[in-house]
Amino acid sequence: MNFPGLPLLLQSIVSGILMGGVYSLVAIGLTLIFGVMQIINFAHGSLMMLGMFTTYWLYVLMGVDPYLSLLFSIPICFVLGLLIERFLITPVLDAPAHNQLLLTLGLSLFIENLALFLWSPNFRTLDIPYLQTAVTVGTVMISFPKLVAFFFALLLTAFLYYFLKNTDLGKAIRAASMEREGALTVGINLRWVYCLAFGIGTACVGAAGTLSAPFFYVNPSVGGIFVITAYVVVVFGGMGNFIGALVGGLIIGVAESVGAAFFPGQLKKFIIYFIFILILLFKPEGIFGRRSE
Amino acid sequence: MLSIKDLDVHYDDVQVLHGVTMEVRATEIVTIVGANGAGKTTLLKTITSIHRSSKGQIWFEGERIDHLSPHHIVDRGLIRIPEGRKIFPTMSVLENLELGSYLPKAKALRSESMGKVFDLFPRLRERTRQLAGTLSGGEQQMLAIGRGLMTLPRLLMLDEPSLGIAPLLVREIFRTIREVNHQGTTLLLVEQNVFNALDMAHRGYVLENGKIVLQGEAHDLLGNEYIKESYLGI
Numbered sequence: 152m153n154f155p156g157l158p159l160l161l162q163s164i165v166s167g168i169l170m171g172g173v174y175s176l177v178a179i180g181l182t183l184i185f186g187v188m189q190i191i192n193f194a195h196g197s198l199m200m201l202g203m204f205t206t207y208w209l210y211v212l213m214g215v216d217p218y219l220s221l222l223f224s225i226p227i228c229f230v231l232g233l234l235i236e237r238f239l240i241t242p243v244l245d246a247p248a249h250n251q252l253l254l255t256l257g258l259s260l261f262i263e264n265l266a267l268f269l270w271s272p273n274f275r276t277l278d279i280p281y282l283q284t285a286v287t288v289g290t291v292m293i294s295f296p297k298l299v300a301f302f303f304a305l306l307l308t309a310f311l312y313y314f315l316k317n318t319d320l321g322k323a324i325r326a327a328s329m330e331r332e333g334a335l336t337v338g339i340n341l342r343w344v345y346c347l348a349f350g351i352g353t354a355c356v357g358a359a360g361t362l363s364a365p366f367f368y369v370n371p372s373v374g375g376i377f378v379i380t381a382y383v384v385v386v387f388g389g390m391g392n393f394i395g396a397l398v399g400g401l402i403i404g405v406a407e408s409v410g411a412a413f414f415p416g417q418l419k420k421f422i423i424y425f426i427f428i429l430i431l432l433f434k435p436e437g438i439f440g441r442r443s444e
Numbered sequence: 445m446l447s448i449k450d451l452d453v454h455y456d457d458v459q460v461l462h463g464v465t466m467e468v469r470a471t472e473i474v475t476i477v478g479a480n481g482a483g484k485t486t487l488l489k490t491i492t493s494i495h496r497s498s499k500g501q502i503w504f505e506g507e508r509i510d511h512l513s514p515h516h517i518v519d520r521g522l523i524r525i526p527e528g529r530k531i532f533p534t535m536s537v538l539e540n541l542e543l544g545s546y547l548p549k550a551k552a553l554r555s556e557s558m559g560k561v562f563d564l565f566p567r568l569r570e571r572t573r574q575l576a577g578t579l580s581g582g583e584q585q586m587l588a589i590g591r592g593l594m595t596l597p598r599l600l601m602l603d604e605p606s607l608g609i610a611p612l613l614v615r616e617i618f619r620t621i622r623e624v625n626h627q628g629t630t631l632l633l634v635e636q637n638v639f640n641a642l643d644m645a646h647r648g649y650v651l652e653n654g655k656i657v658l659q660g661e662a663h664d665l666l667g668n669e670y671i672k673e674s675y676l677g678i
């Protein structure tokens with residue numbers, strides 16, 4: 152164990168918050184799907200990877216700026232989510248939870264292996280000069296792509312929050328997650344709401360993929376790295392709880408990055424798994440409770 | 445208006461409804477009474493397609509509806525106020541009512557319907573911003589009925605609206621239900637509160653272990669010896 156000095160600690164906190172924004176977005180996608188459908192989507196990570204590759208190939212093949220590719224990765228992932236829900240999840244909606252779990256796990260293996268076949272396991276990075284820049288504030292260095300990712304992640308989250316809170320369709324999604332039978336009695340088409348929730352959840356993680364590609368590597372198994380942390384966030388913030396996922400993402404981001412300053416190398420994720428186990432043991436409903444708002 | 449023919453319903457292998465045949469005519473109040481577990485809720489869930497029948501037919505306004513999706517049934521004006529209310533607890537009273545007018549036809553008349561609901565239940569008007577889950581049981585029932593009215597029902601089916609509610613509020617709720625009927629909405633009222641239900645209804649059916657064992661004019665049923673003995677404890 153190391154004892155980092157103040158500058159390193161400050162640096163860790165800032166980096167953690169920035170990464171936390173991305174974790175929040177990934178976790179919000181996951182928690183939305185869980186809140187509405189009571190399904191834990193184990194394919195979330197591979198869907199994120201598809202978002203990253205969308206951005207990567209759009210840049211490499213057509214020179215599309217990575218941030219501009221949000222305009223593609225979001226709708227592509229949204230439609231992909233709709234189709235997955237309609238053709239793979241709908242048939243197992245009434246099946247026991249372990250069947251659903253195996254299905255999403257199988258889907259994840261399928262997507263990753265397809266990606267391995269198509270794109271090889273090579274680690275790829277976006278080599279664009281402006282992505283290598285950083286802003287320095289005092290002793291703290293802020294990487295430009297992480298700052299942009301954080302900003303867009305919060306913007307998309309705010310947009311989604313507004314949609315869920317203020318539109319009829321958004322309210323229908325929340326209604327279905329609170330009280331299925333009540334939703335049916337007012338004429339909400341649950342099938343469509345499930346499709347939509349899965350589509351939105353996938354669009355969130357796809358966007359997170361696009362936002363991460365500029366500062367991370369891209370390869371077929373990369374999604375798992377983010378999504379495992381997002382599971383911790385979802386459990387921490389309360390399964391199905393939107394605000395919990397948002398705040399939880401930032402807290403877990405900081406915990407991870409400060410943890411890494413104390414426990415270097417292989418142990419760097421030690422802190423967040425430790426938090427994960429503590430929460431499961433002592434506060435399984437999460438810090439913010441299950442789907443409050 | 446609503447006509448059910450020879451309906452059988454199962455949960456997996458267990459048969460819960462046996463050859464149920466019944467009818468509701470326009471502008472009537474019809475009640476289905478029966479003990480806990482008789483199959484009343486199952487019947488209403490089957491009518492609204494939340495649960496599927498294994499045999500029989502359901503007709504509404506000249507159209508067979510037992511193959512439709514739940515939201516299409518709501519769109520036709522066949523509305524159920526579920527047992528246990530099933531309101532949206534962490535939404536405000538106002539949002540709950542708004543969601544009642546979720547479908548396009550109802551949405552077009554949202555503010556007008558809302559005015560009518562508030563006239564029927566002035567308590568709701570005072571509490572529009574309150575979270576629905578923090579209302580008392582009786583107020584939640586009013587909200588559930590109000591939300592149902594927002595969907596523009598042609599036939600409103602109420603599943604045990606008096607369950608778990610203070611007697612004073614039960615009287616208020618029954619008075620309002622009658623008022624809704626006077627304003628032109630047909631009602632199907634499911635109750636264990638046999639006396640109140642028969643007192644208010646035009647006609648009634650008695651459901652026992654998933655079978656209709658008695659039916660007739662509500663007034664006659666109130667005087668029926670079997671009902672007096674088994675349900676009214678007289």
Ligand SMILES: Nc1ncnc2c1ncn2[C@@H]1O[C@H](COP(=O)(O)OP(=O)(O)O)[C@@H](O)[C@H]1O
Binds near residue numbers: 460478480483484
């Ligand atoms: N989801 C379900 N799965 C299995 N059995 C059920 C289910 N719901 C109700 N039942 C059974 O069906 C019968 C009728 O229940 P219900 O329709 O709720 O009666 P009631 O509304 O008259 O009290 C009961 O024996 C009950 O145990």
Ligand SMILES: [Mg+2]
Binds near residue numbers: 527603604
């Ligand atoms: Mg019942």
